[in-house]
Amino acid sequence: MAGMDGFGVQLKRGDGAEPEVFTKIADVTSLNPPNISRETIDVTSHDSPNAYMEFLGGLKDPGEVSADINYQPDKHDLLVADFEDTEPRNYQIVFPDEDATTWAFPAILTGFEPETPYDDKASASLTWKVSGKPTITAGA
16 A cells, blocks of 8 residues: 555654754644755856757755644643754654655744634644755664
């Protein structure tokens, strides 16, 4: 059968120590890994074959990571402290496949949006800007 159930994916935050220890961020309900993209450089000229535009690959943007959580101040307010940091912190996403594929990346917390409606659970949406190339490892 093709495909993978996303249940069990983990988002982990590094402590910055040496050796670095990663701790699971609790109560993640939805997680979007880095949405990497690439710019293109138009190199079309009057000599381009068959009158087709031509491109080269340009700079790569490591994108953003976003997560929704069941917000609990005692478990999540340490993430708010990350908002004050100007240097990227190391994070990992561990997928629930049999190889425990891991995406590791440095990122800066750019958004923390808590919500506490009177008739529903407290939640928060978080956004990180990835800084540099994510490392993808199978069987970590």
